[in-house]
Amino acid sequence: MKLLNAEQIRQWDAFTIKNEPLSSLELMERAANACARWIVQNTLAESYYIFCGKGNNGGDGLAIARLLYNANKKVAVYILESDAKGSDDYISNFNILHHLSAIPIFMIRGERDLPELPFNCIIIDALFGTGLNRPLTGLAAKMVDHINNSIAPAIAIDIPSGLFGDHSSAHNTIVKARHTLSFQVLKTAFLVAENEPWIGHVHIMDINLHPAFPDEVSTPFSIINKSLASREYRPRNAFAHKGNFGHALLIAGSWGKAGAAVLCSRACLRTGAGLVTAHVPQSGVTVLQTAVPEAMVFPDKEAEQVSGLNYDLNHFTAVGIGPGIGTGVKQQLLLKELLEHIQRPLVLDADALNILSENKALLNLLKPDTILTPHPKEFARLFGEAADDFKRIELAQTKAMELSIFIVLKGHHSFVACPDGTGYFNITGNAGMAKGGSGDALTGMVTSLLAQGYLPKEAALLGVFLHGLAGDLAAASGGMEALLASDLIDHIGNAFKQL
Ligand SMILES: NC(=O)C1=CN([C@@H]2O[C@H](COP(=O)(O)OP(=O)(O)OC[C@H]3O[C@@H](n4cnc5c(N)ncnc54)[C@H](OP(=O)(O)O)[C@@H]3O)[C@@H](O)[C@H]2O)[C@@H](O)CC1
Ligand SMILES: [K+]
CATH class of the missing domain: 3.40.1190.20 (Ribokinase)
Incomplete structure (x- = not known):
């Protein structure tokens, strides 16, 4: 099986949307559904603290918050505020959640806005995914440190925030996940020993990306399965x-x-x-x-x-x-x-x-x-x-x-x-x-x-x-x-x- 790089996995996303009667928002819903189902089946917690960025990883987080709420879980959402307006699918999910008005949403603008994390909660990390293009600094890094200083376990969506998919993340500030719920295929980052402290147990969520895509791309790496x-x-x-x-x-x-x-x-x-x-x-x-x-x-x-x-x-x-x-x-x-x-x-x-x-x-x-x-x-x-x-x-x-x-x-x-x-x-x-x-x-x-x-x-x-x-x-x-x-x-x- 070919091992795709993060950029190719993103292209696979676009390929699926182009070749199937499916919008990118629907694909995000599918991904969020798979994660929410896993979380409901495998965890038991007093409450779920969901940390979101303003890209599609954050969009996943917002959709997961809604789905967990629908499954009778107590959830709260914390959004890392930035100058960015947010990706389209993030905005759509934000609006759905906002109208629902049942789930508390907090904007994190400074360190003082970071919530206390009770020991019996579960942290969902949806800050950054495959769109990460530089190490985390400033408030984003502080937020990750805050998550890592808590004894509550963190579940990373797609990839622990701060971790690069295809090259070394040595010296980065990275969420230390107990579990990583990633989509469709393994990422190279999950296969090297140096990332063991961050990724925890990796679970691949099948989100039915279009099966023809891997044949269309060439990769130097494969997986022996x-x-x-x-x-x-x-x-x-x-x-x-x-x-x-x-x-x-x-x-x-x-x-x-x-x-x-x-x-x-x-x-x-x-x-x-x-x-x-x-x-x-x-x-x-x-x-x-x-x-x-x-x-x-x-x-x-x-x-x-x-x-x-x-x-x-x-x-x-x-x-x-x-x-x-x-x-x-x-x-x-x-x-x-x-x-x-x-x-x-x-x-x-x-x-x-x-x-x-x-x-x-x-x-x-x-x-x-x-x-x-x-x-x-x-x-x-x-x-x-x-x-x-x-x-x-x-x-x-x-x-x-x-x-x-x-x-x-x-x-x-x-x-x-x-x-x-x-x-x-x-x-x-x-x-x-x-x-x-x-x-x-x-x-x-x-x-x-x-x-x-x-x-x-x-x-x-x-x-x-x-x-x-x-x-x-x-x-x-x-x-x-x-x-x-x-x-x-x-x-x-x-x-x-x-x-
Ligand atoms: N492919 C799939 O199968 C599916 C993928 N899906 C999901 O989409 C996710 C990818 O989403 P995404 O492309 O919007 O990127 P994401 O990581 O959310 O945001 C990055 C944004 O943050 C910024 N930024 C970057 N580095 C930064 C830094 N150090 N510090 C601060 N900011 C930084 C950067 O913007 P910039 O600042 O560079 O302008 C960028 O716009 C993927 O991981 C998965 O969860 C599912 O929904 C569906 C199925
Ligand atoms: K993440």
Whole structure:
């Protein structure tokens, strides 16, 4: 699914009005109805304090006030006064409310007009939406501080006021919402970790915008959702045999980190690779053969570390390297040798990435379409610190294009940067997966898909989606705190079943 920017979402609005027998005021009513319904169904409060600006976001707020009043809720409206006359739909809703005369409306002209906010009220934030074009200052910022200083929860309409939809809002004054009720589609602002303090739980209200619009616009970003993952997934042929599903090689583990090799190999098998060989130090052999009897083992000549490649890489259909190998001289040489000789799809993770960071010249050896799976710290070591999450995403795109590789930037919404300049945000996954071993599982999963013949882009997108979904299913059954990477791996099968 395409990820539209704020301006495109606004155009979608206009497109819908133009192509349907629907006025913009009716569309606002539809949006307000969806929000009011959600608020009635999900909240219980003594009273609702509705803060409105004079744009269409404020218009939404005024319509919501009326609808909540009609649902027998006690409401009061506070309008941020400004020189602006107000948008047409704001004015229409203001006039309706004014004539109704049952709902108190207060104009906020200065700090002294700000109401005291009781603890048992709910604040509705309809000050600014996608029309925000600069950080909030003056009375608008004071109003937001006032809202944030209250212990009453705030529900933001469309987007917390003060937050930009498509670029960083660092240092802005922003409403800290408990819930955000947004329209039709996710905004980029909801997908980056730096905005977590403001957005709360995001709920998308379906307001039936015209379905043809997304096909008319181009966007660099998309969302990896179930329908995209299902399109990538290739169900197994009934007459298949293990030779059809490839042979994955995983180079992983060292003394004290045999677990990385175990998790990676098990995830690789659970994702469907026909054969899996793990290249581990000798000390890892028994561990691996006991924990994952389905995998074959290639013992290194050294006891505690992997130190060299004395086999033909062409024997395998895909290779994954990095989890728990260490960054010593021998692993550096091994990685160099691998990069020089490999002719197969390759995944680099963890220590393989750390080695690259310390030997940047090795980046020039990466074959086109190699997949790198860094977490933000590994990414920073590789490509430098970024000023904010949006800049980091931009940097990932630049590097993916420059080096002709895929970069899977891991996080709550992992981002896959592709060599053609496009990027994909994943929507599965949860905080329970923020634990050692989750990354090793992803390496095994993506390598497995590559081994089975999925193209690198397909493997990265499907792997990331399934990994998050397996984590979600594991969290649903055992909770986030207790979630182990092994639990995630045990749920890979159920994740596939949902495609
Ligand atoms: N698309 C959809 O699906 C639907 C969208 N709908 C709703 O419409 C909303 C967008 O409405 P909108 O365009 O009127 O913008 P909104 O944010 O209300 O007002 C911004 C105004 O404030 C001003 N301003 C900007 N920054 C400022 C600042 N820092 N400090 C002070 N002032 C500032 C700026 O004027 P300026 O001062 O720049 O002249 C601008 O005119 C959207 O979020 C959603 O809620 C639904 O009704 C229907 C379905
Ligand atoms: K808002």
